[in-house]
Amino acid sequence: MFGTLRGFEVSLFDEFRRLQREVDDVFGRDVHHSFTRGAFPAIDVVSNPQQVDVYLTAPGIDAKALDISIQQNVLSVTGRREAQVEDKASLHRQERFSGEFRRVITLPEDVDPSHVSASYVDGVVRISVQRREAAKPRQIEIH
Amino acid sequence: MSISAEVAGNLTSAGVNGQHAPLAQTVLRPAVDIFEDAEGVTLYADIPGVSKERLNVHVDGKTLLLEGTVQPANGSQADGNGTRYRRSFALSRELDPERIEAKVKDGVLTLRVPKRAENRPRKIEIQ
Numbered sequence: 001m002f003g004t005l006r007g008f009e010v011s012l013f014d015e016f017r018r019l020q021r022e023v024d025d026v027f028g029r030d031v032h033h034s035f036t037r038g039a040f041p042a043i044d045v046v047s048n049p050q051q052v053d054v055y056l057t058a059p060g061i062d063a064k065a066l067d068i069s070i071q072q073n074v075l076s077v078t079g080r081r082e083a084q085v086e087d088k089a090s091l092h093r094q095e096r097f098s099g100e101f102r103r104v105i106t107l108p109e110d111v112d113p114s115h116v117s118a119s120y121v122d123g124v125v126r127i128s129v130q131r132r133e134a135a136k137p138r139q140i141e142i143h
Numbered sequence: 144m145s146i147s148a149e150v151a152g153n154l155t156s157a158g159v160n161g162q163h164a165p166l167a168q169t170v171l172r173p174a175v176d177i178f179e180d181a182e183g184v185t186l187y188a189d190i191p192g193v194s195k196e197r198l199n200v201h202v203d204g205k206t207l208l209l210e211g212t213v214q215p216a217n218g219s220q221a222d223g224n225g226t227r228y229r230r231s232f233a234l235s236r237e238l239d240p241e242r243i244e245a246k247v248k249d250g251v252l253t254l255r256v257p258k259r260a261e262n263r264p265r266k267i268e269i270q
Contacts, residue, residue, distance in 0.1 A: 057192060057250070058191065058250075059250030060187075060189070060248075060250060063249075086178040088181070092179055092184075093176060094176050096176045097174070122192055122194050122214065122249065123191035123251060124250065
């Protein structure tokens, strides 16, 4: 009985793997490439009724040289990270991203582009955009 | 090469843990750059979101282990919550693990591992 159950689980798992492979095949290597190289910096977006916070994990950049702009609800961030250069040293491994990057993020439509703030702590850029008053849920009380 | 191939099994064990651990705990392998010069080895590791207080650098025998936990975003349940960085390296014999220097700035860890005195080139002055 347990044998049958285990067999079922394995085949289900195999099925997922097969699907995963097919998905990989369809998108080819480009997807992988874009995740490893093009996806710098990685982005997290967290929202609540008051504001939308965008986190970009961009360690070791000159945050003052970042170009952060917002047009209506489209946020774009452009910057560059200098390659680590060591004179008189041989390079054994180079995995860290270097070069220019640009990320464009579409935010919810109710954000207010005139209320944006940004900070840079421990290599993470945080951009907070306030949402418009009307979009916040309002409690309607019954009298 | 002085800091060489990651300790075997590091990746595998992370993968296995990943399957069983709750989804909230993500373990990432930080990207690194490694340089070697005559005096020692310098390693740069990307650990965004990890402050000095949440970073650990261990040396156990010939194994160098980097571990750090991402500071949770204040008040919010950000995806970054519970993210950890972990990676280990094998140190070769010519390096001196007693004199490792580490510093963190803007999410980048810089580790300097000097070579043992007897393995450093000496310049002989001509009298």
